[in-house]
Amino acid sequence: MVRTTLPSGLRVVVMPRPGQRRTYATFATYYGSIDSHFRVPTTGADLEVPDGIAHFLEHKMFAKPEGDVMDQFAALGASTNAYTEYLTTSYLFSTTDRVAECLAILMDLVQRPHFTEENVHKEQGIIEQELRMYLDMPGDRVHSNLMRALYQKHPVRLDIGGSVASIRTITPDVLYRCYETFYHPSNMLLFVVGDVDPQAIMDQIAEAQREKGLTESQGEIVRYLPDEPAPVAEPWVEQVMPVSLPLVTIGYKDPVGRLAGAELLTREVVSDVMWGVLLGKASPLWSRLYEEGLINDRFGAHYTAATTYAYSSMGGETPDPERLAEVLAEELPRVAITAEDVERQKKSQWGGFATLFNSPGDLAYQYNAWHFRGVDLFQFSDALARVSAKEVEARRDEHVQLAHRAVSVIRPESA
Amino acid sequence: MxxxxxxxxxxxxxxxxxxxxxxxxxxxxxxxxxxxxxxxxxxxxxxxxxxxxxxxxxxxxxxxxxxxxxxxxxxxxxxxxxxxxxxxxxxxxxxxxxxxxxxxxxxxxxxxxxxxxxxxxxxxxxxxxxxxxxxxxxxxxxxxxxxxxxxxxxxxxxxxxxxxxxxxxxxxxxxxxxxxxxxxxxxxxxxxxxxxxxxxxxxxxxxxxxxxxxxxxxxxxxxxxxxxxxxxxxxxxWQSRPADVGMPPMAPVPGLHQRKLVVDEQEVNQGKLNLGYTTGARLPDRDYPALMMYAGILGGFSHSKLFVNVREKASLAYYAYARVDGVLGLMHIGAGIEFKDFSEAMRIIEQQVADMAAGHITEQEMDFTRRGYVTSLKTTEDAPGSLIGMQMQRLLMGGGLLPGDLIPALERVTIRDITRVAESVSLDTVYFLTAKGEGHDVRLPLS
Structure with missing residues (x-):
């Protein structure tokens, strides 16, 4: 593996995978839906932008004066995509051939914005349909409502895509302000995995950045986030939808303030092992809930850690959200955590990590996610090896508290 | 089979x-x-x-x-x-x-x-x-x-x-x-x-x-x-199965309808428009590579006619695709649209299908589609699940080409081959899921 930081501040990582047919690359920026209040470095002025603009910008990067970038990838037989999350925006391609040309197009896609009144207006219709599609997805709604219930002020409480109303206020000018602030190379990571010559890839990227005149780092971006109080916004929220059975997601907010690097990784790994022990499919509690008919076989609990927020969530279809929440509230604090349980969980997590390397997409995703949280992928094994039953127990006592819990329910129309 | x-x-x-x-x-x-x-x-x-x-x-x-x-x-x-x-x-x-x-x-x-x-x-x-x-x-x-x-x-x-x-x-x-x-x-x-x-x-x-x-x-x-x-x-x-046990041959699926319209109403924010076609070609058939090209150009990729015309030009949808079921020989077109846009979306979709039949296909569409398929067929090798799925399908269908043969077969497909398979593509059913109170005026345009 070859890793370097270019003079522009761009981080480049190439992971050679001999024998793999697919070459997969992501170009990602540390800019997501929560970055809606910041200082524009070119003018020094503070700016608040419409909700959903990071996602809108992601859509619009594909538009160029000569047409849609998708066509340039299609001409090479490559596929491309992009996605926006709370924390980051990523652009990617997947190809079996002509990697250098694909890489050139990817850099051009991300580093040459072209926003006009006309193309912005056109995109509003498309994104409106995307948002309406999500509004009909119960799984999406139950998560979205949970985030609003967990957080009082942090913008992670808002939908990544914004709302039909907020995206209508987006203009080319404000898109350019966001672009200038967050798409500087020093805020970005270019990751390539495949059967490639790492040095050739490195040289190509360095040369392209020189040609674009991107030779200086921009420095730290000033982002404004409101102080998030520790208590949840609302302990219980509901929405009615045309579903067959109630859908529930239970969340535990983890008040972290700022979190990054080794501290974040340890918290994440210990929390994941904790949920595996408390509520994994091999836990007595899981069996009990399943046998009582309160959960289905997809039920599981997960921890999400980011630089300014963290939470656990669990859920699925249930005939009785109240009863499920009650049993969990009663039982989670008193589950006995044994060293054997923890060791078995660690084995299972090990397998999951090894399996990551089967899929270039999953690998790139995880590498990116940790990178922007100040974590290196290869720190994982050590962090996992260090986890002890004592730590897991302490984590449970600290994290699994009713005061930090919110419950989001989608109910069938008739109920 | x-x-x-x-x-x-x-x-x-x-x-x-x-x-x-x-x-x-x-x-x-x-x-x-x-x-x-x-x-x-x-x-x-x-x-x-x-x-x-x-x-x-x-x-x-x-x-x-x-x-x-x-x-x-x-x-x-x-x-x-x-x-x-x-x-x-x-x-x-x-x-x-x-x-x-x-x-x-x-x-x-x-x-x-x-x-x-x-x-x-x-x-x-x-x-x-x-x-x-x-x-x-x-x-x-x-x-x-x-x-x-x-x-x-x-x-x-x-x-x-x-x-x-x-x-x-x-x-x-x-x-x-x-x-x-x-x-x-x-x-x-x-x-x-x-x-x-x-x-x-x-x-x-x-x-x-x-x-x-x-x-x-x-x-x-x-x-x-x-x-x-x-x-x-x-x-x-595992013991041997009884000697006379086998699967009944899987029959091709003939169409039973012509442009049948079914509309359902639910409490939804977006209409789901779905069109089902019979095609006459299945995985082991000689015409299957041409049908793949047909469906790919029509709606398999982001350069395809449906994506470009329904989404990019008319801004009617976030997604619009065509997909072939190679086992049944059916084609399915889907799009998520505004309730009021039913007629407009139908008109644009049927125009694209008509353009396919008339051979209004550019060299660029042929080229991009071929390349898109080649890449996805080659990457089958990277995913154990895809390898197994493909092998199983070939066994169940009693044939079908492996990527090594399918790639050259796709490369040989001409626009004439595509218009020939287009003759067998026939609209069987249109299904529209719309909001409560929005369904009564929904009418199919005449073909």
């Missing part, structure tokens, strides 16, 4: 990296691809049964109960603990539908011991696990435990009722139902709620015995494994 599994012979020697080694004897097929490309070993076993309305539910419960316990790991928990011991091996027992067949499948993906601390032999443990779970389920007094059956009946019932939660999936299911009009391919792989309710532990156990003794069994392995050892382990565990 001729005599189904009875007709599954030895695969002819093939140097395509996608090719599997193996063959079918006495109703049991073992197919392997030994390779060290992957970090995991994938084992996939399926029993093949014919999908019928009467047996769908009882068959669907079989994998659910296999998942609940085996002789050595008699409950959910001990089985899960075993999987965690196997470094978080992923085990899935499921019921699937391919054309008019209902498949009971068990899938195990185990991290390869070479990449784990201490290099444990996860492969032998994995084969043993899968064989044991499929051949020795946990029984009490000769039947699946009554409590587990009751719980799994409940879970299955919820799953059947839950299809309504995913609107895109629901709309697709309704389209197939209307097109099939009672034919097996339109049935749910989970069966019907009223059938589930009537099932007893004895009925499910008997169905398990029948399936496990008589149904043709296909076993696939991909990863760093020894083909001969896997074949030995499978043949030691």
């Amino acid at each position: 001729g005599e189904g599994v009875r007709g599954l012979g030895q695969d002819k020697p093939n140097h395509d990296p996608n090719a599997f080694v193996g063959g079918t004897e006495h109703g049991i097929g073992v197919y392997t691809q030994a390779t060290d490309r992957f970090k995991t070993i994938s084992l996939h076993a399926v029993w093949l049964t014919t999908l019928t309305e009467g047996a769908a539910s009882v068959t669907a419960l079989v994998p659910s109960l296999l998942r609940r316990g085996a002789r050595r790991w008699p409950d959910w928990r001990s089985m899960e603990m075993r999987l965690e011991e196997l470094y978080g091996a992923a085990f899935r027992a499921a019921v699937e539908k391919v054309g008019d067949q209902q498949l009971v499948s068990c899938h195990l993906e185990i991290p390869d011991g070479r990449f784990l601390p201490g290099h444990p032999d996860t492969l032998s443990a994995g084969i043993e696990f899968l064989n044991h779970v499929m051949s020795e389920p946990h029984l009490v007094d000769g039947t699946f435990p009554a409590e587990a059956v009751a719980q799994e009946k409940e879970t299955l019932t919820r799953r059947i009722q839950g299809i309504i939660n995913d609107k895109a999936q629901y709309a697709t299911m309704r389209l197939m139902q209307v097109m099939a009009e009672g034919r097996p391919f339109g049935l749910s792989r989970y069966g019907r709620v009223e059938d589930v309710a009537a099932l007893t532990p004895r009925m499910v156990t008997e169905r398990y015995r029948e399936v496990s003794r008589e149904a043709p069994l296909l076993f696939f392995g991909v990863g760093a494994l020894d083909a001969a050892a896997l074949e030995r382990a499978v043949r030691q565990t």
Whole structure:
């Protein structure tokens, strides 16, 4: 593996995978839906932008004066995509051939914005349909409502895509302000995995950045986030939808303030092992809930850690959200955590990590996610090896508290 | 397809990296691809049964109960603990539908011991696990435990009722139902709620015995494994199927309707427009590569006519696609649209279909589509699941090209070939899911 930081501040990582047919690359920026209040470095002025603009910008990067970038990838037989999350925006391609040309197009896609009144207006219709599609997805709604219930002020409480109303206020000018602030190379990571010559890839990227005149780092971006109080916004929220059975997601907010690097990784790994022990499919509690008919076989609990927020969530279809929440509230604090349980969980997590390397997409995703949280992928094994039953127990006592819990329910129309 | 599994012979020697080694004897097929490309070993076993309305539910419960316990790991928990011991091996027992067949499948993906601390032999443990779970389920007094059956009946019932939660999936299911009009391919792989309710532990156990003794069994392995050892382990565990057991030939699906319109209303934010076509060509057919090109140019990619015209030019939708079911020979067009845009979306979609038939296809569309397929066919090699899926489909269909032959076949397809297959593409049914109160004015434009 070859890793370097270019003079522009761009981080480049190439992971050679001999024998793999697919070459997969992501170009990602540390800019997501929560970055809606910041200082524009070119003018020094503070700016608040419409909700959903990071996602809108992601859509619009594909538009160029000569047409849609998708066509340039299609001409090479490559596929491309992009996605926006709370924390980051990523652009990617997947190809079996002509990697250098694909890489050139990817850099051009991300580093040459072209926003006009006309193309912005056109995109509003498309994104409106995307948002309406999500509004009909119960799984999406139950998560979205949970985030609003967990957080009082942090913008992670808002939908990544914004709302039909907020995206209508987006203009080319404000898109350019966001672009200038967050798409500087020093805020970005270019990751390539495949059967490639790492040095050739490195040289190509360095040369392209020189040609674009991107030779200086921009420095730290000033982002404004409101102080998030520790208590949840609302302990219980509901929405009615045309579903067959109630859908529930239970969340535990983890008040972290700022979190990054080794501290974040340890918290994440210990929390994941904790949920595996408390509520994994091999836990007595899981069996009990399943046998009582309160959960289905997809039920599981997960921890999400980011630089300014963290939470656990669990859920699925249930005939009785109240009863499920009650049993969990009663039982989670008193589950006995044994060293054997923890060791078995660690084995299972090990397998999951090894399996990551089967899929270039999953690998790139995880590498990116940790990178922007100040974590290196290869720190994982050590962090996992260090986890002890004592730590897991302490984590449970600290994290699994009713005061930090919110419950989001989608109910069938008739109920 | 001729005599189904009875007709599954030895695969002819093939140097395509996608090719599997193996063959079918006495109703049991073992197919392997030994390779060290992957970090995991994938084992996939399926029993093949014919999908019928009467047996769908009882068959669907079989994998659910296999998942609940085996002789050595008699409950959910001990089985899960075993999987965690196997470094978080992923085990899935499921019921699937391919054309008019209902498949009971068990899938195990185990991290390869070479990449784990201490290099444990996860492969032998994995084969043993899968064989044991499929051949020795946990029984009490000769039947699946009554409590587990009751719980799994409940879970299955919820799953059947839950299809309504995913609107895109629901709309697709309704389209197939209307097109099939009672034919097996339109049935749910989970069966019907009223059938589930009537099932007893004895009925499910008997169905398990029948399936496990008589149904043709296909076993696939991909990863760093020894083909001969896997074949030995499978043949030691499983007896020959009765000689006269085979799958009925899968019939091509003729259309029963012409431009039939069905509209449903629900409390939704977006309309789901779905069009079903008969095409006359299926996977093993000579015309299949031309049909792939047809559907690809029409709606398989982001450069395709539907995406460009429905989404990019008219801003009517976020997604608009065309997809071919190579097993049934059907094509499905889908788009999520504003309720009021039904007529406009129909007009644009039918214009694209008409353009295909008239041969209004550019060299660029041909070229981009070909390249898109070539890339996705080549990357089949990177994913064990895709390799197994492709091999299984070829066995079930009694033919179909591997990427090594399909790629040149796609490259030979001409615009004339495409307009020729277009003549057989016929609109059978239009299904529209719309909001409450929005459905009464929906009319199909004349063709």
